[in-house]
Amino acid sequence: MIPASTTVWEWFRAWLMSHGISYVWADFWMLTVGLVVIIVFVVVMVLALVLVERKVLGWIQIRPGPNRVGPWGLLQTVADALKLLFKEDIIPMNADKPMFVLAPALVFVPTLMAFVVIPFGVGFVNSRLHYIVLQDLNIGLLYLMALSALGIIGIIVGGWASNNKYSLLGAMRSVAQLISYEVPMVLALISVALFAGSLSLVEIVQAQGSTPAIWPLLPAFIIFLIAGVAETNRCPFDIPEAESELVAGYHTEYSGMKFALFFLAEYINIFIVSALITVCFLGGWKGPMFLGESWLWLTSMFWFFAKLSLFIFAFIWFRGTFPRLRVDQMMAFAWKFLLPLSVLQLMVVGWGIVYRNPWFSANRIPSLDVTAAGRALGALQYEYLPTFAAVGQMTPPEKMAFAWSVVGAIVLLLFFGGMLWRTLRGWHPSRDFYRVYRELES
Amino acid sequence: MPQTDLWQKRADTLFTEEMVLNMGPQHPSTHGVLRLVLHTDGEVIKKCVPHLGYLHRGMEKHSEIKEYRQIIPLWDRADYLSSMHNSYIVTLAAESLLGVEVPRRAEYLRVMMMELQRLASHLIWFGTFALDSGAVTPIFYAFRERELVLDLLELASGARLLYNYIRPGGVRLDVTSEFMRRLKKFLVHFQDYLDEYEELYTGNAIFINRARNIGMLTAEEAISWGASGPTLRGSGVKWDLRKDEPYSAYEEFKFPVPVGERGDVLDRYNVRFLEMRAAKLPTSIKVPPGEVYVRTESPRGELGAYLVSEGGKTPYRFHVRAPSFLNLSALDTMLRGHMIADVVLILGSIDITVGDTDR
Numbered sequence: 001m002i003p004a005s006t007t008v009w010e011w012f013r014a015w016l017m018s019h020g021i022s023y024v025w026a027d028f029w030m031l032t033v034g035l036v037v038i039i040v041f042v043v044v045m046v047l048a049l050v051l052v053e054r055k056v057l058g059w060i061q062i063r064p065g066p067n068r069v070g071p072w073g074l075l076q077t078v079a080d081a082l083k084l085l086f087k088e089d090i091i092p093m094n095a096d097k098p099m100f101v102l103a104p105a106l107v108f109v110p111t112l113m114a115f116v117v118i119p120f121g122v123g124f125v126n127s128r129l130h131y132i133v134l135q136d137l138n139i140g141l142l143y144l145m146a147l148s149a150l151g152i153i154g155i156i157v158g159g160w161a162s163n164n165k166y167s168l169l170g171a172m173r174s175v176a177q178l179i180s181y182e183v184p185m186v187l188a189l190i191s192v193a194l195f196a197g198s199l200s201l202v203e204i205v206q207a208q209g210s211t212p213a214i215w216p217l218l219p220a221f222i223i224f225l226i227a228g229v230a231e232t233n234r235c236p237f238d239i240p241e242a243e244s245e246l247v248a249g250y251h252t253e254y255s256g257m258k259f260a261l262f263f264l265a266e267y268i269n270i271f272i273v274s275a276l277i278t279v280c281f282l283g284g285w286k287g288p289m290f291l292g293e294s295w296l297w298l299t300s301m302f303w304f305f306a307k308l309s310l311f312i313f314a315f316i317w318f319r320g321t322f323p324r325l326r327v328d329q330m331m332a333f334a335w336k337f338l339l340p341l342s343v344l345q346l347m348v349v350g351w352g353i354v355y356r357n358p359w360f361s362a363n364r365i366p367s368l369d370v371t372a373a374g375r376a377l378g379a380l381q382y383e384y385l386p387t388f389a390a391v392g393q394m395t396p397p398e399k400m401a402f403a404w405s406v407v408g409a410i411v412l413l414l415f416f417g418g419m420l421w422r423t424l425r426g427w428h429p430s431r432d433f434y435r436v437y438r439e440l441e442s
Numbered sequence: 443m444p445q446t447d448l449w450q451k452r453a454d455t456l457f458t459e460e461m462v463l464n465m466g467p468q469h470p471s472t473h474g475v476l477r478l479v480l481h482t483d484g485e486v487i488k489k490c491v492p493h494l495g496y497l498h499r500g501m502e503k504h505s506e507i508k509e510y511r512q513i514i515p516l517w518d519r520a521d522y523l524s525s526m527h528n529s530y531i532v533t534l535a536a537e538s539l540l541g542v543e544v545p546r547r548a549e550y551l552r553v554m555m556m557e558l559q560r561l562a563s564h565l566i567w568f569g570t571f572a573l574d575s576g577a578v579t580p581i582f583y584a585f586r587e588r589e590l591v592l593d594l595l596e597l598a599s600g601a602r603l604l605y606n607y608i609r610p611g612g613v614r615l616d617v618t619s620e621f622m623r624r625l626k627k628f629l630v631h632f633q634d635y636l637d638e639y640e641e642l643y644t645g646n647a648i649f650i651n652r653a654r655n656i657g658m659l660t661a662e663e664a665i666s667w668g669a670s671g672p673t674l675r676g677s678g679v680k681w682d683l684r685k686d687e688p689y690s691a692y693e694e695f696k697f698p699v700p701v702g703e704r705g706d707v708l709d710r711y712n713v714r715f716l717e718m719r720a721a722k723l724p725t726s727i728k729v730p731p732g733e734v735y736v737r738t739e740s741p742r743g744e745l746g747a748y749l750v751s752e753g754g755k756t757p758y759r760f761h762v763r764a765p766s767f768l769n770l771s772a773l774d775t776m777l778r779g780h781m782i783a784d785v786v787l788i789l790g791s792i793d794i795t796v797g798d799t800d801r
């Protein structure tokens with residue numbers, strides 16, 4: 001029996017097998033190609049991400065950002081990466097050499113492994129729905145959490161093996177921070193899993209029908225966002241690598257390609273956390289499919305990356321505006337505020353599930369079917385924006401959820417649209433300043 | 443400080459080993475080449491020993507072989523962020539022994555330049571202090587306005603950092619009408635810029651939580667350590683030489699002297715910030731024998747000069763009381779029981795210049 005849907009990688013294997021390749025070799029080639037695609041994607045993505053971060057930070061900090069290498073500075077990060085590749089690989093004399101070499105790999109590999117389960121979108125192959133995901137693991141969330149815990153080992157190994165006091169302090173801080181924030185993060189994700197009734201990321205996306213999980217699970221979303229920033233060691237939780245305090249934290253002694261691996265891991269982590277937020281709270285690839293069935297793969301990926309880039313922008317924005325927390329404040333915040341809040345959220349969701357409150361169960365009301373394929377496949381909805389005609393059939397909690405979605409969408413649209421509008425017409429917080437400056441110069 | 447007590451208790455009851463952390467002289471946030479030897483228990487500071495001298499240039503000894511007109515540009519380089527005040531202190535010492543009557547207009551110009559210099563210095567402090575606390579953006583905004591101040595100073599003196607502008611008997615050049623026009627415009631807009639800073643940084647809950655109740659310095663401690671300037675005023679002592687012992691033409695000007703209450707980092711931050719808010723304005727010689735101590739209020743505190751002359755072209759002894767040096771000596775008192783993350787904030791809040799401490 002043919003399942004209703006599968007992943008593009010399964011399709012790839014089936015395609016290979018149809019060309020006379022044995023199952024084992026088809027499996028091998030499938031995984032190899034998948035791995036190469038992931039690595040290429042990750043490298044390109046990180047280079048772009050770093051460039052975007054520097055450009056956005058430049059915009060926040062009234063300076064142009066990189067604009068020398070290549071057109072509009074587009075090749076700046078490529079040049080940086082090449083520089084790091086050719087740098088001398090220094091290992092400090094008193095370092096624990098094998099551990100020192102091992103640590104960057106320990107941090108980097110888990111971040112790559114996380115890409116296995118992240119669903120980027122859906123597409124049709126031979127009018128069958130294929131998820132763009134390497135493996136739709138049925139324990140996807142658990143797998144991701146396990147990977148994020150694995151990365152910590154690399155950090156403490158690196159900090160200890162460097163034989164540097166700053167590295168050690170940075171590693172200790174990092175471990176304390178990551179372990180503390182893992183707890184509320186996992187509890188927030190359990191809320192999501194309860195809501196969706198599954199640990200598989202694809203299932204979680206599919207469970208979010210007309211309403212993304214962000215509205216019924218708003219506290220969990222906030223907890224996860226904060227914990228996600230902490231997990232990636234980003235400002236205001238950049239305590240482990242606090243430049244003004246610990247020079248560079250656990251990677252103080254690292255240079256060249258080993259440093260680049262830590263650096264890559266940090267940016268991949270930003271991507272993964274943003275992707276997780278998108279998948280768990282914003283309905284993943286779902287959105288109005290405006291291009292029709294044959295372009296479903298493109299529109300779904302467009303929505304996925306559009307939502308994801310919102311959070312990446314937020315990460316950069318945080319870095320541009322926030323000071324850093326102190327170690328004890330950071331720990332107190334995790335254990336005294338986030339943890340009780342996440343437990344409370346979990347209790348509320350559990351109550352909602354047990355008493356079948358529609359506010360807390362995955363939304364299964366009929367929604368707008370733009371694509372013919374959507375109609376054909378009935379049960380699958382690609383859009384979480386229901387028609388206003390559907391409002392009449394809703395139960396009161398569903399109406400409330402719908403109202404929240406509309407309000408949220410309007411607020412977000414006004415906010416980002418306003419920012420875009422101001423940018424396009426040249427508004428800038430410092431515009432008046434430049435006018436005055438020109439006057440003063442004249 | 444209950445939190446600190448808790449850490450202290452923990453440190454007292456467990457067996458822990460002391461770690462000596464060498465912060466500096468090459469460190470991103472020791473403001474130059476200052477070296478702090480921190481005796482820590484985990485993250486808690488038990489003792490802090492500042493080591494000076496990495497920027498020692500023997501300026502006081504050097505002054506004894508230089509003519510007075512040569513000393514002025516030399517001392518410009520002592521505290522390079524407030525060189526107007528440094529040249530003024532040399533000039534004032536020489537003038538006191540000479541008994542020179544300085545034209546009133548020159549005194550006004552001096553006051554104007556020194557206040558502009560204070561603005562430039564405080565702007566740098568604001569930017570680096572925010573940087574120390576982990577906020578990377580404010581420094582760009584602060585430097586943007588500092589550029590305007592430096593442009594003004596350049597228009598008056600021809601230099602942007604080390605001016606050699608204030609001379610015995612007056613100033614090097616009179617200002618032009620162009621200078622006054624630009625100065626007025628700048629002062630009109632400067633308050634708006636400060637509002638922008640406050641929006642960006644001062645009201646931030648993370649910053650307030652970090653700066654409150656750390657680096658406490660009581661009024662008694664501050665006085666006994668010889669602290670001065672915003673460090674002293676942050677502890678609640680209303681002592682500003684511009685008001686309490688007016689020099690130059692300061693007695694004719696009205697300006698507020700902000701003081702803190704608790705003496706923590708937040709208070710010192712607020713004092714400096716309010717000082718910026720108050721920015722609303724209006725050849726070789728021979729010095730006769732004698733000795734004199736003169737003092738002025740530099741952005742960092744009381745900048746004093748002790749001059750002994752034997753009547754030649756050069757001083758017999760020229761000693762400068764550097765505010766950074768004395769403020770720094772109170773660091774250990776402020777740091778004990780705090781965490782490593784607080785070191786940079788507390789150090790930033792006393793706003794030292796290593797050129798000033800080491801001379």
